[in-house]
Amino acid sequence: MKAHDYLLEQMNWPTIKEKMEAGMDTVIICTASVEQHGYHLSELTDTIIGQATGILVAEKLGNALVAPVIRPGLSEHHIPMVGSLTLRSEVYRGIIEDYVTCYKRHGFKKVIIFSSHGGNFNENEKIVKNLQEIHPEIQFSSALSLMGLMELMTQFEKKFGLVEGSCGHGGAMETSVMLxxxxDQVDMDKATPGYIGPMTEDVLNKLFENGIVGLTEVGILGDPRQAKPEWGEYFLDLLSDEIVKAVKKDFRLLGSEYRR
Incomplete structure (x- = not known):
């Protein structure tokens, strides 16, 4: 199946209705960002990656459709670099809540909310918890945690023999996925490494408290120069597999068997 078989925004309403009547009762909502990604990647990077991930997750689940990606996101730590956008947390929360309200009215029974941007994760966990209380008849999954994503990035580094810390914001992993x-959104001639090192809790706290400029003038966490498109294909498959596992676990815990 092709992307337009899963993307709600590329369907007409009778098609959506037919798919839901055929058992597609789950909607996938990705929250992304519009923010700087160094010298070599466009500011749409997280949105592009988020949509591609959502499509793969929908394909692997078998009964899910993909909502329009929510962007901008929560990107205060990138604001010092021009073009980056950030939402107030209450606006961001309101957009997600309104998405869910609309899809509930349309008849969706399960909602998956995941992020393709690190700055959204903590808020998403709070939002999903609150949504479960507001809409007890809907089943929710917040999919992969930030720490879970970081573990996949570490796995990526080890598999391809990269230095620890090569795969942060705009680094080898994201650049590979975009390639x-x-x-067309990548200019490898301008790929420049930024902060390279373990993403410890202290480093993450410094990033979110002082902004990315506190770690690197380039705006990159990692080293994009070694990126390869085949590595990007591998990571997208790995990421979507892990999201599917997390989603199935969440829905089983909520008392629903999730079919493949």
Missing amino acids: HIAP
Whole structure:
């Protein structure tokens, strides 16, 4: 199946209705960002990656459709670099809540909310918890945690023999994914490494408290120069597999068997 078979925004309403009547009762909502990604990637990077991930997750689940990606996100730590956008947390929360309200009215029974941008994760967990209380008849999954994503990035580094810390914001992993799905948004001649090192809790706290400029003038966490499109294909498959596992676990815990 092709992307337009899963993307709600590319369907007409009778098609959506037919798919829901055929058992597609789950909607996938990705929250992304519009923010700087160094010298070599466009500011749409997280949105592009988020949509591609959502499509793969929908395909692997078998009964899910993908909502329009929510962006901008929570990107205060990137604001010092021009073009980056950030929402107030209450506005961001309101957009997600309104998405869910609309899809509930349309008849969706399960909602998956995941993020393709690190700055959204903590808020998403709070939002999902609150949504479960507001809409007890809907089943929710917040999919992969930030720490879970970081573990996948570590796995990526080890598999391809990269230095620890090569795969942060705009680094080898994101650049590889973009080379795979949107090479026109990548200028490898301008790929420049930024902060390279373990993403410890202290480093993350410094990032979110002082902004990315507190770690790097380039705006990159990691080293994009070694990126390869085939590595991006590998990571997208790995990421979507892990999201599917997390979603199925969440829905089983909520008392629903999730079919493949």
